Amino acid sequence: MRIELNQQELLSLYETMVLIRRSEERLSRLFGDGEVPGFLHLSIGKEAVPVGICAALQAGDSVASTHRGHGHALAKGVDLRGFFAEILGREEGLCRGRGGSIHVADLRVGMLGANGIVGGGLPLALGSALAHQVRRSGGVAVAFFGDGAMSEGVLHECLNLAALWKLPLLFACENNGWSEFSPLMRQFAAQLCALGNAFGIPAVQVDGSDVEAVRAAANAMIASARGGAGPQILECRTFRWHGHYEGDPQKYRDAGDLADARSRDSLLVSSARLEAMGVTTERIRTLERAVEARIEAAVAAARLGRAPDYAAAAADVYTRAAGGTHG
């Protein structure tokens, strides 16, 4: 299944992974400084999954995301300033400060939103895939979901309906072994691939820390889905480095588990590959510094952003004013 990426391609994936990693490290510090309101769920440790999958997508494709959605957003190409501004709660944010980290969305690039409801993105992606199918857009939809979401009934409904309707839909599971404070084995009794197979859905498991492996598997599955072969399941084994949310002391996790999680770093995996391909450390550092500079600029701009206007928000509950009184 391994397809060879050339240097340039891998560098580009690496760059996006660095963008996600550094953005979230920055967010972690901003959170520590009290600059991020609300809950913040970081995806550090699983950058290779959204990057590998989104690299296999085309512009018209769509993705529905989760509460841990920064990587999906950035990999799908949302505007970086709007991204930070949203998480900091600014008028210039992608959602004008109304949603925050858990609701980052950018419909222009097919990012249908992070989602505060575990499993909530699954039927959205299914509906989006239906729209692709009916409109013959040639597009594919991706539903990102965590291992915790596997227990929600809506997964079952969506596997079934997607299989019946042969929808162009990729079920992309980010299995990091944790659902908040509970380990997978106490949460879910089945294997996702076996479950998918019961519905006749092709399913593959990959190392979610190897962006090339993710990219290769996604490529094949997305091509199949696009070609009319129906839904596909890609289960990525991955890790959660940080707490469930920032501020979570992770007391429920033993040191060994955390060390294991950190032992496999998708950035190191890829930078080692790049070096093996002959890319110099210097070139990699230059790229990283450029990413860091973009992030700093975006953060600086976001911080200067305005507080959102309440009256404007209150007037924007509906797209079009109707004839009566709401309430």
Add this chain to the structure above:
Amino acid sequence: MRIELNQQELLSLYETMVLIRRSEERLSRLFGDGEVPGFLHLSIGKEAVPVGICAALQAGDSVASTHRGHGHALAKGVDLRGFFAEILGREEGLCRGRGGSIHVADLRVGMLGANGIVGGGLPLALGSALAHQVRRSGGVAVAFFGDGAMSEGVLHECLNLAALWKLPLLFACENNGWSEFSPLMRQFAAQLCALGNAFGIPAVQVDGSDVEAVRAAANAMIASARGGAGPQILECRTFRWHGHYEGDPQKYRDAGDLADARSRDSLLVSSARLEAMGVTTERIRTLERAVEARIEAAVAAARLGRAPDYAAAAADVYTRAAGGTHG
């Protein structure tokens, strides 16, 4: 898996099947005469399933049923007069005329109610199994559900939770190939047994028209569940002879399908076996006539029943009056 039932045992199962068949035939006529309010879903064609399964249960075991629940109720031993009185909407009904056919329940015999919500009985049975487990009652719970309910997400959730908690729960699927007006193949993409196996749940398919086969399989599975082996799945292939509800002209069903369904009659299967065992036709007819007489007596009593009292119903929304004003 086949265990030999002796004459007496099979006769007793046959008697209950006849009780269900004749009761429902009677209900069909009462419905035609306008004596049954509301919707009426008859289970004619699948009598062997509840009878075979409930025969494997003990008094303290519990069953949660479906909208097509007459068979479950009668096989679990609910009071026959109360049964008819309920369906006719009388004060003497099992539910005092407040529920009707879709809500027949008799908690005294562990019948947790027919259910108007497709899939609604699944978590009830799961909770009941949890109570058996926690209270060390030695009891087992059965969740009856149709093939249509397989598409509901709650099945997935219940399979998972029952497997994780090793609950004494039998998932009893009555697969008649129809979900209202839609055939199974347009409703569900998986095989139930494969699905169950993905959760590590033992699953068996049986001929739901052969009460001995159902009884044998249920016996083994219920013994396993009772012994602590966790949940079990029994899928019974069966038939729906009547419309989805009485009055349904079944235009969506072709003649071949209907003929197929009627070609395998659980009553004939069992009466042939009985005759092969040496039971005379006369004895069988005598038994049938006795059942018919019980039914006629119950119907006559039910018809004489009182209309339920509205004020009594309105005062019985809660078990115990609370301090404030409801509403």
Add this chain to the structure above:
Amino acid sequence: MAETRYGMAINRALADAMQADSSVILFGEDIAAAGGPFAVTRGLQAKFGPERVRDTPISEATIAGAAVGAALGGLKPVVEIMFMDFITLAMDALVNQAAKAHFMFGGQCSVPMVVRTPHGGGLNAGPQHSQCLEAWLAHVPGLKVVVPSNPTDAYALLRAAIEDPDPVVFVENKALYSTKGELADVPQPVAIGRASIARSGSDATIVVYGASVAAALNAAAALAAEGIAAEVIDLRSIQPWDERAVLASVAKTRRLIVAHEAVTAFGVGAEIAARVSELAFVELAAPVLRVGADFMPVPFARALEREYLPGAADITAAVRRCLDWKANARIKP
């Protein structure tokens, strides 16, 4: 202009909308091949094909959630939840996704979807197949809720709902499906949020929607025989609701009765009564009275359901109570 049943008016609205706009698609349980449990979608699959008119498995949560995704993807899905009682299974998608997407994504997108669902009793369908739960939905910012009472409005409001960029819950009433009314060949549009005056009068205002409109008209006719001129306002839309029209009528009649089939307590009538009691405090010559179902599940037996369902007699009695109201009634706490 032809006499048309309520159910057929809905069918025609669906057909006309699908004809006019290829992005309109339908899906739901048993709506396609079989034409729906109440025959409302009959013939539409044959006309528009299996791609645009689809049967789904029994998966209410996914039906609603997929509608949101499809709407974001450029379609205008019109989905059916077979009985309003089953909307309990679709609340997450409706409330947490459909209702909020426009707002919480900062106005980036709209969610042009319609959920059709029948409420109401009268069929002895029992506690899980008869509920009127529209008050829940009216409490959710981002949703619109309409409840037509006759074929003309059913047609026009469904067309409006389908054209609306925001999610609309279109509540039908099972008991109305077979009722008849005139439907113009080219029906007039109706804007969501506008009430209609079903009958004019000057002595008391009766605000109703859905199946209660007929009950109110019967009540008004009975009262007319006694010389009481009741005005009947058919809200048609309950979120938003036409406060102006109601206040204008109350300014004239100084008496208001709000009636619906749903349970009275915490129902739609509470909001209307609370609002009018506040805004027309001076004008009201008597308290706003509410007519609705008692606080109990919808019972099955004929005798029980008959007594349970609020009807013309209850409205008539409330109007009389309102007119007879004397200021000497004191609180007895």
Add this chain to the structure above:
Amino acid sequence: MAETRYGMAINRALADAMQADSSVILFGEDIAAAGGPFAVTRGLQAKFGPERVRDTPISEATIAGAAVGAALGGLKPVVEIMFMDFITLAMDALVNQAAKAHFMFGGQCSVPMVVRTPHGGGLNAGPQHSQCLEAWLAHVPGLKVVVPSNPTDAYALLRAAIEDPDPVVFVENKALYSTKGELADVPQPVAIGRASIARSGSDATIVVYGASVAAALNAAAALAAEGIAAEVIDLRSIQPWDERAVLASVAKTRRLIVAHEAVTAFGVGAEIAARVSELAFVELAAPVLRVGADFMPVPFARALEREYLPGAADITAAVRRCLDWKANARIKP
């Protein structure tokens, strides 16, 4: 008597109930090994074992449905829905099963279950983690709904809820978890359905529940400085609610303000306003005024959420408006 946090009072009520009755069991997401997302159930699994205190997968529908089955099976389950926003996924079990079983089975059984769930904003948790949806549940015959405002009531009402034979939704407020109050060593029982007078006064009545009680007390204190004596009634239970207590207060003050954090429109306040406007029509010297959230999803940004959440200033303003109310305000339709 010891100073105790609201969250810990709930913890103690759970522990005491489990100690007193072996049929009480707990289950929910992350409540057991980790002690709950808000630490409310901390230590209970260690104390009562993994059989009685269980972590569940993320399966809200089944959590609620299993509670019904367990209750029918002789247990007294107390389950948690992690945020009230997720009750959207559990409505079927609550509304169609739990609420109806006693009635629709003719009184054969009771369903002694409790659903604990936190509502409310103040954490910038955004549109899907902040909603107050109690009005939905109050509209459902067969459910009881309580919303304690302080540690003492939280303890007592939870014990009452667990002992209640019927299903009770016990709504906690996230912003209250860390607030402190005195909790007696042997707390007094509180009956579901009884309000308490949080502050006495004779000029206006403020009816509140949950986190709004503190806001109302602050408002009352501010008003006292101006010589206005507001009476604050903490409803504690909203289904059933203590109509007698509210009417008795209104008979004295002749002015009523109802405040809550939930969206005003079609909220709990609508029922109370409608009811009191009817029953105290003569006594009321001014219209019943409601204070609640604007009709919009709970916004995320600090500036937005701050402005969104109804607080003491809004209540103070409403009381003043009510006291200043002049009969010359006419309808302008």
